[in-house]
Amino acid sequence: MKTLQLEYIKRRRQTLGISLQEMAEWLGFKNASTYLKYEAGTYAFKAEQLPGLAGILNCEINDFFAQKVAKTAI
Template sequence: MADKKHFNLSFIKNRREELSLTNQEMAEKLGYKNGSTYLKYENGTYLFKADTLPDLALALDCEIKDFFT
């Protein structure tokens, strides 16, 4: 039986900070209204939708698989 993968929000936050991207910049890259909306996704209040993951990976210069641990 395969191990279950979990979505790693801390990777997303750490990667964004490594790249010196603000919440507002991430919101613009993902088509969200403002930085506070993006922050709700990064904090886990809202869930990233599967169709957002390619854009998220592009914004963070990583692969989709990096979001899972």
């Protein structure tokens, strides 16, 4: 199962110098604190929001995900 990597989204936004308020406006959220709840994992991004998020962050949707790999004993 793939897991959305919220830390990647946050780092990418910060690297590009995009504020929480700008993200909120571009994604159609009421304010920066609402967007922050998505980035922090309080709310879950919906699938239809991911293309817009990728466009803003200039990356691929697949960049948001990491494959969960089970650890095995040696």
